[in-house]
Amino acid sequence: MRRVPIVSTLIVIGAVLTMIGLGVWQLQRLDEKQAMLARYAAAVVDGASVAYPADDKAAIELALFHRAEVDCRSISGPWNSIAGRNASGETGYVHLANCAIGGGQTAWVQAGWTKRPQHPDWTGGKVIGLIAPYIDGTARLIADPPAPGFAKSARPDPADVPNNHLAYAVQWFFFAGVALIIYGLALRKRWRER
Known part of the structure; x- marks a missing residue:
């Protein structure tokens, strides 16, 4: 059975x-x-x-891939240099600084690209660029034009998500x-x- x-x-x-x-x-x-x-x-x-978003995930989501402007008043903590490409597609390093932008807020600013991991000495200033995703649901502003001393980073593409x-x-x-x-x-x- x-x-x-x-x-x-x-x-x-x-x-x-x-x-x-x-x-x-x-x-x-x-x-x-x-x-x-x-x-x-x-x-x-x-x-x-758009305005650079606060650390609110919903605000970041709505701001991604829009243009924004921040005033990097000072850089706090060490730079984050990671592998990346320039506007011509060459490999090298993109350099991110955690900038104080006023109101107790900070913004990750990708100042630009270099061939080597060492970055030029940049202490801040006005930055215009495109908001792109960064680590752990945060955002970064990819400078366009790049900060003085840096080459232009590759433009972020939504197709890469x-x-x-x-x-x-x-x-x-x-x-x-x-x-x-x-x-x-x-x-x-x-x-x-x-």
Whole structure:
């Protein structure tokens, strides 16, 4: 007699439904991400200036890829020099300074690009540029034109923002299918052995 084990079946059904739910969630995130990327692309084309956002994630999200201007009154802490490209596509280093901009606020300013990790001595001033994502949900202002002594950094492109949600959705649906196939094969083997 072919009996289906209840506990194992419930566990597999629960796991499969969870994986399908995760796949559907990723498809919903795909729609949200595509709308966000379209908003970023429109901001670049529009060229309108906005105020540099405070540390509020919602304000940062709305300001990304818009132009802004800050007055870097002083630089606090060490510079952050990371791998990056210049406007011509050469590899080297982009240099970020944490600038005091008034009102108790700070702004990460990407002053520009150099071939080596050492950066020119820049102590601040007015900076105009494009707001781009930075680490941990913060923003940075990529100077355009660059600060004195630096070369122009590569312009940020909304197309560089990762959008892997479709691949993740397919992956979750695939896992659900594989789980059902493996469970079906396990049941078949059990029934044959009986």
